[in-house]
Amino acid sequence: MFIDIHTHAILLHDPRQRRISRWTAPDELLQMWDDLGIARGVVLPLVHHEIGAILQTTENVLDIYNLYPDRIIPFCNLDPRWQYNNPNNDFTPILEHYKELGCKGFGEFVANLWWDDDRVLNLLSHLEKVGLPVLFHVASKERGQYGLIDDYRLTKLEFVLKTFPRLQFIAHSMGIWSNISGDANEENWMGYPTGPVTPGGRLIELLRTYDNLWGDISAGSGNNALVRDKEFGFRFLEEFQDRLLFGTDICGFGQEVPQVDTMNEALASGLLSQEGYDKIAYKNAVGLLGL
Numbered sequence: 700m701f702i703d704i705h706t707h708a709i710l711l712h713d714p715r716q717r718r719i720s721r722w723t724a725p726d727e728l729l730q731m732w733d734d735l736g737i738a739r740g741v742v743l744p745l746v747h748h749e750i751g752a753i754l755q756t757t758e759n760v761l762d763i764y765n766l767y768p769d770r771i772i773p774f775c776n777l778d779p780r781w782q783y784n785n786p787n788n789d790f791t792p793i794l795e796h797y798k799e800l801g802c803k804g805f806g807e808f809v810a811n812l813w814w815d816d817d818r819v820l821n822l823l824s825h826l827e828k829v830g831l832p833v834l835f836h837v838a839s840k841e842r843g844q845y846g847l848i849d850d851y852r853l854t855k856l857e858f859v860l861k862t863f864p865r866l867q868f869i870a871h872s873m874g875i876w877s878n879i880s881g882d883a884n885e886e887n888w889m890g891y892p893t894g895p896v897t898p899g900g901r902l903i904e905l906l907r908t909y910d911n912l913w914g915d916i917s918a919g920s921g922n923n924a925l926v927r928d929k930e931f932g933f934r935f936l937e938e939f940q941d942r943l944l945f946g947t948d949i950c951g952f953g954q955e956v957p958q959v960d961t962m963n964e965a966l967a968s969g970l971l972s973q974e975g976y977d978k979i980a981y982k983n984a985v986g987l988l989g990l
């Protein structure tokens with residue numbers, strides 16, 4: 700059984716939108732989950748203008764949740780620049796409102812702002828207060844990318860992990876997963892580095908140091924980190940079995956999803972225990988999201 704921590708689907712209320720939306724429809728998402736053996740999962744609203752031509756409200760995800768309450772786990776989302784681009788907006792009432800409506804977390808946070816931007820810090824402080832975990836994507840620069848901006852050593856991420864110790868950070872994207880290995884550098888960290896993992900990965904250091912950091916194994920980035928050096932990757936799953944979450948990052952119908960095979964291969968190798976497998980597959984999500 701799997702719980703998927705990371706997907707995207709939009710309920711198009713207006714068929715004209717189909718011409719500019721590349722995102723999965725809710726029934727397509729369920730069909731893909733059925734084929735993969737995924738019982739249920741999170742749908743992440745796409746609210747930030749950096750992400751695409753079709754934006755999605757939290758209410759749209761709640762509509763999908765109301766159609767399929769047994770399968771959809773809604774997250775809420777907002778942009779720290781909303782409400783007059785203020786660094787001191789009180790986002791707590793909105794977040795509490797979405798929590799009451801059933802939202803279990805926040806994200807995908809992809810605003811192309813620095814982690815230590817005053818508007819981002821303000822939003823993170825409200826997320827910590829309300830108690831919603833944040834799932835995020837990392838960028839290396841402004842423009843041409845989406846996600847919170849950091850350097851390849853993830854210095855800014857470390858700063859927010861330290862600043863908000865009660866906020867649970869769910870890490871995703873190339874910039875995170877290239878750092879499983881000590882050879883991540885300025886040139887390769889936003890890509891999909893291959894070859895043996897070398898000691899000293901920043902992600903590993905941060906996971907060992909900060910217990911509010913979680914890893915979402917979704918997307919090409921998460922899977923690549925686990926299979927580029929399978930012995931290392933499968934041992935990594937075992938070591939961090941309490942802080943990793945199964946996910947796919949399904950965005951469009953028919954997309955390839957390698958994570959189920961990777962998990963099964965790790966189990967078959969004997970390097971990942973059944974207990975660790977079950978935690979990553981669904982038990983950690985149940986605990987973290989309070990399902």
Ligand SMILES: [Zn+2]
Nearest residue numbers: 705707807948
């Ligand atoms: Zn995503």
